[in-house]
Amino acid sequence: MNKNTQIIKSSLLKRKRSEKYFKYFGLTGIIAALLFLTIIITSIFTTGKKAFKQTAIKLEIFFDPKIIDPENKGTEETYKSANYKIVIKNALLNYFPSVNKRIDIRDLTNFISSSEEERLLEMILKDNTLIGTTKELWLTASSTIDVIHKNLEMLNITEKDRLIDNKEKKWFTKLLDDEKLKFQFNKTFFTSADSTEPEQAGIWGSAMGSFFTVLVTLILSFPIAVAAGVFLEELAPKNKFTDFLEVNINNLAAVPSIIFGLLGLAIFLNVMHLPRSAPIVGGLVLALMTLPTIIIATRASLKAVPPSIREAAIGLGATKLQTVTHHVLPLSFPGILTGTIIGMSQALGETAPLLMIGMVAFIVDVPGSFLDASTALPVQIYLWKSTAARGFVELAAAGVLILLTFLILMNSFAVYIRKKYEKKW
Amino acid sequence: MKKSGNLMSSKIKISSKDVSVFYSQNKALNNITFDIDEKKVTSLIGPSGCGKSTFLRCLNRMNDTIDICKVKGKVLIDNEDIYAPNVDPVLLRARVGMVFQKPNPFPKSIFDNVAYGPSIHGLASSKDELENIVLTSLQRAGLYKEVKNRLSETGTSLSGGQQQRLCIARAIAVSPEIILMDEPCSALDPIATAIVEELIDELVKNYTIVIVTHSMQQAARVSQNTAFFHMGNLIEFGSTQKIFSTPQFKQTQDYITGKIG
C-alpha cells in the first residue's frame, strides 16, 4: 500500500461513518413521522368508526286509529296532522307499565330519536292498512342512549357525572337485558345534513357543499391558471414586467388562506352582493387561492419538457403556439393535472377562507345548487367538534375519516396519472 | 476519398455576408463570409465552441428563439436576405429543414412524426396524399423497409440510428430546399453512422446540405466543400479535398492533424 492509498483508506472510514449517521438520521425522521401518523389515524378511526353505527330500540308499535285517524277520514292530511309522539310514548309505556309520573314519561320518550315520528308517518302514508295493527319495529335511539350503549362502562360512574340518571339507567339496563337494543348501520350519517340532534346529523349536506365549491374552483382556476402558465412560460417576452409577475405569483402561493377569505368577503359579498354562505362564493375564493398553485405546477411541467422537442417542432416550421399546443402542452399535461388535483385537494381541505364568507352556518338542508347556503366538509367537522353534545364528537371524527378518504382518493389519482403517463416518455 | 473536389462551377444557394452573432455581449461569430453551393454537401468543422452550431442556426433563423442572441449581417438564400423584415421565419424553416445532434423524434407514432410537418403546412389535400408523402419520405430516408410494419409504434421506440433517420424523413417530408445537420451522427454507433452517411450521399442529389461535424473523416467522406471555424472566425473555406490535402493556414493544419481539438 502506498501513502495515498493509506490516506484514502483512513478518510474512507470517516466518510462511510458520516454516511451511516446520515442514513440513521433520515430513518429516524421517517419513523417518527409514521408513528405520529399512525397515532392520529388510529385515534380518529377508533372514535370515528362508532359514528357509522347507531343504536336502535325494539318496540311493539300499535298504530292506534284513535290517535292517527280518530274520525276515520282516511285522508293524508289527517295522517300528517296526527301526533306520532304519542304512538311512540304509548309503546314505551306499554313496555314500562310502572312509569306514570309526567316528568318520567317525558324522560322515557326521550329515549327515542324524534326523527322516528317522521318515519312512522311515512309508513302510514305508504300503507294505511297498518292503522289498527301492531308491529314490532327497531326505532333509532336518541344520541344519549346511543352514547351509553356504545360506552357501557359509563353506566358504572357516579350518577352526577353520568349522562343519564339512575331511573333512566334502570330502564336502559332492562332494555339491554331483554335484548331490545341493537346496533344498526347509520344511514342517516350519509344522507342528511346537519342537525341539532347528533343521531339525525349527517355529512351529506356538507359533502355536497364541498362538491359544488370545489367544482366552481376547478372550473374557474384550471383554465385560467393553465392559460396564464403557458403564456408566462412560453409566449411572454422575458423582461422586468414578467419577472415582476413571476415573483408576485410565487408570493401569492404563500399568502395565508384567510387573507383570500377576507378578500372574498370584501369583494364578492360586500361589493358584488353574491349570496352569503353559497358554494359559488366559496369556489371563487378558493379559485383565487388555487390559481398560483396550478400556475406554478403548469410552468414547472412546461419547463420539464426537453427543449429538443420544441426545437424539432420549430425547426419544421411550426409556430410558437403550434409548438406549445401540439407538443409541449400534451407532454406536460400529466404534470399540470397532478398539480391541479393537489390544488383541488388543498381547496377541499381549506377551512379558514370559508369561515370568512359565511359557509359556517347551521344548515339542515342538503344544498342542491351553487347558490344554496351550505357548509363544506372541513367546516362541518369544525362545527361538530366545537359542539358540546357528546354524540357530535364521533361525528366529527367520522367526518375527518370521510374527508381523508376523499383526499387520499384524489391524491392517489394524481399519482396514478403521473405514473401512467411518465412511462410513455 | 469518394468525391473529388468540385471543378464544375455550380450555383450558389446560400450566401453568408459579414455574419456576426452575439450572445448578450459575447461575440460568438465574427464577420463570417462565404458561399454554399446548391446540391452539394458543405461541412463545418472546428474545435468545440468555435461557433459551428451557431452559424448553422443562423441559416434557418433558429437563433431567433434564443432571446439573448443577436445576429448582424446578411444571409442570402437564392439572393434574398432571410433576415429582411418581410421574411417570415416560419416559412423560412419550411424551406430550410434541420436535423439535430441528438435524435429528437416526437413521442408520437412513426407515421405522425413524419406527417406532422406536411399537415401543419397543409401540404397534403387528402389523407391518401399525406400517406403518400409519409411513405416517400421514409423511403428517401432509407427507413421504410425497417418500419413499414410498425408505423403506429412510437418514434422513440426505434434505435438511435433509426430515430435519426426518422428525423431526416420528418425534415424532408416538408420538401425543403436545404437540410441543416448539426452533428447528426455524434450520438450514433459506427454502423448507424455509415448508414446515415450513405443517406447523405443520396440526399445531396436533391437537396443542399450543410453539416456540422466533429469528425474530420466524416467531413472528408461526405462533403464537397468544407469551412473551418476557429474561435468564432472562419479561418478557411474551400473544396474538402483542398482543405484536407493542402490547408493554407496553420490553425487548419493543426486542427486536421489533431494538434488542436
Ligand SMILES: Nc1ncnc2c1ncn2[C@@H]1O[C@H](COP(=O)(O)OP(=O)(O)O)[C@@H](O)[C@H]1O
Ligand atoms: N444559447 C446560448 N447562450 C449563450 N451562449 C451560447 C449559447 N449557445 C452557444 N453559446 C456560445 O457560443 C459559442 C459557440 O457555440 P456553438 O455554436 O454551440 O459552438 P460549436 O457548435 O462549434 O461547438 C460558445 O462560446 C458558446 O458558449
Ligand SMILES: [Mg+2]
Ligand atoms: Mg455544436
